[in-house]
């Protein structure tokens with residue numbers, strides 16, 4: 045393809061080095077797979093030839109973006125390692141392994157001198173991250189010579205297939221091309237990338253695409269990406285549950301890159317992140333300024349060379365801080381992303397776009413075309429051109445990026461010394477409801493990279509009463525922004541548009557751990573020691589006596605203790621009681637002394653108390669439930685993945701089964717069945733997806749070894765049918781417990797499994813992923829064991845469902861015996877309610893009236909069993925630890941949920 049003449053003047057530097065021999069075959073193939081001249085420019089329409097360094101064409105026999113070609117991680121790594129072997133400008137480094145043990149790597153590219161002596165550059169940049177140990181003169185010296193690190197992440201979202209391909213060609217180009225343009229990038233920036241941030245999902249996706257090619261275009265959906273979650277692998281910043289998050293954060297801490305750039309695919313043709321706001325309230329304004337400068341640069345450079353459909357603003361807001369790129373935004377660097385236009389499958393397809401994508405807007409003066417033949421190569425061109433423009437801008441402003449990084453760190457420290465808040469104090473675990481949860485949160489904060497100190501003496505001022513040994517997060521540390529974003533309340537602006545993601549996540553609320561914000565500066569002078577390693581709650585001996593009591597702290601480990609000793613007879617107290625000098629919560633476990641119990645408790649950081657006689661309190665057997673965790677094939681089981689993660693991580697055993705299995709499995713092997721949120725509604729669970737075409741199995745085979753694992757089926761399309769519904773109903777009526785959460789609580793209601801509960805359609809409520817105030821409505825319910833009777837329980841709620849209960853058991857002509865029977869057999873018990881006032885604890889909540897006072901957790905009697913409906917999401921993204929025990933309580937008391945069932949109020 046020939047370039048239009050005017051374009052030649054725009055990238056003059058390329059011409060100045062026209063003497064380098066080009067790989068003509070490669071260039072011809074680029075033109076062949078690009079569907080329109082406007083999708084090309086002279087940054088990426090060619091590739092230089094090299095005698096020593098293999099190009100993708102040399103290595104694979106096809107160019108990047110060739111029709112029908114996607115590579116497995118192993119092949120991508122093979123090529124990149126061959127590149128590193130051949131070029132002194134390229135290095136490959138292992139950064140860890142995925143849950144399924146696939147390797148994760150990063151590639152580092154710069155001029156040969158920089159690569160040969162990389163460690164001093166890294167150390168210098170690292171020093172800028174902490175201005176407390178650096179004079180301004182030293183900082184200036186480092187800034188004058190430092191090269192910024194620009195870190196790209198590709199292949200995080202597995203169905204977005206183009207970026208792991210694109211970075212291979214980018215790497216070759218950066219290593220080999222001798223144009224002034226590329227040389228200026230190579231000499232002034234250290235470019236790094238991770239080619240497959242979700243390697244498990246990448247390999248599955250390549251299998252799915254190959255399966256589709258072999259089966260006339262029909263294939264299973266990419267049901268599983270990573271071992272646990274799909275799209276949410278991008279939103280793990282508050283819980284840091286996934287290996288990829290931990291590996292990439294380790295890498296961030298190792299290098300301290302100035303820019304992180306995540307490559308996504310969704311909207312046409314290239315959206316560059318800036319967002320519409322409201323921006324996160326704690327973010328440094330320099331970061332916002334950098335977002336805009338980089339975005340405008342990309343938009344204007346690509347628009348100048350005639351590429352349509354490159355735009356910024358809109359699409360995302362910049363509030364939620366859990367995205368992978370916020371790793372950088374929260375740590376004085378800059379995090380940004382692209383959305384390019386991907387086909388997912390590497391074929392070429394006609395794509396028709398609606399007005400929403402093609403209308404001219406103030407933020408999109410040069411919109412995408414209404415109809416276009418779109419290819420993987422087009423996607424590659426856009427992505428690579430944008431990245432090159434960003435790298436060039438970073439190269440041209442290298443000192444500014446490095447200086448900004450240091451400035452942000454310096455300002456954070458300075459602010460922490462001179463303006464409130466000055467610190468957060470997390471009182472010692474001995475003062476907390478959840479002692480293990482407290483140390484868990486402290487450890488999480490340290491894993492995020494925050495400095496946490498421990499006080500040498502008691503701290504007291506206003507609301508703060510903390511014993512010696514309490515934890516202090518000083519805000520005069522470089523990651524002040526990170527500390528504030530995690531610890532403080534999110535004040536989502538009143539009246540702002542609802543975003544598509546969470547708005548409130550305050551860690552002390554979601555973990556139900558007390559933390560006190562200190563707004564006066566004396567705290568910085570308190571005696572304290574920096575914590576160097578993870579902490580664990582201290583436990584002491586149980587004392588003498590045959591009977592042991594373990595307080596129900598609602599810690600995860602409390603439930604785990606019961607499961608670890610599942611063969612031991614234990615009883616659960618049915619109310620709060622006093623023994624010796626201690627008060628124990630309802631649900632506390634009472635059992636006979638044994639060495640294994642004492643050892644297990646101490647291993648889990650739990651304090652048991654011994655008594656000579658059995659405590660005098662009503663109690664029942666605490667039988668740990670046999671749990672079935674249900675996922676769906678008819679829609680991606682992402683929330684089920686988070687639940688599975690929580691069960692695995694805590695250590696509670698379960699069986700993983702699908703909606704299809706409900707129709708064929710003997711359900712009497714379970715006591716509790718859990719259906720986490722799914723996008724499938726009741727209809728879809730019954731009839732499945734479209735049965736047109738051939739069965740689409742999700743199981744490994746020799747041809748497609750990566751499909752399957754986790755769970756498998758011979759046909760993902762099939763639903764549970766009425767057979768499944770009937771068995772589920774028999775399971776519950778026979779004494780089983782069925783638990784649902786969030787929008788999926790509509791399923792048992794729509795299925796007619798429950799009576800007297802409906803879901804209210806709200807008109808004006810706006811609650812997007814917020815932390816709201818719930819309270820115990822029935823303190824005798826075993827589900828509320830361990831929770832404060834008169835305090836708040838912050839809970840995650842997002843928009844729906846709002847339950848409505850009909851507790852009318854009849855009028856004056858209804859005989860009392862009939863009312864009693866109706867009450868006992870049909871009327872649900874409200875365990876937790878949304879607060880009647882001051883509902884919002886963190887995040888967005890507009891027009892809360894429709895939610896105030898509504899049931900948050902319902903226990904619906906069905907035959908001999910129960911359906912437990914959560915309006916809230918007690919297990920979500922490894923960030924709702926304070927609510928986990930509502931579920932664990934169901935598991936430990938599943939056959940005693942009738943305890944303390946409320947009496948019907950008799951009319952006068």
Ligand SMILES: [Zn+2]
Nearest residue numbers: 201204308309
């Ligand atoms: Zn994406």
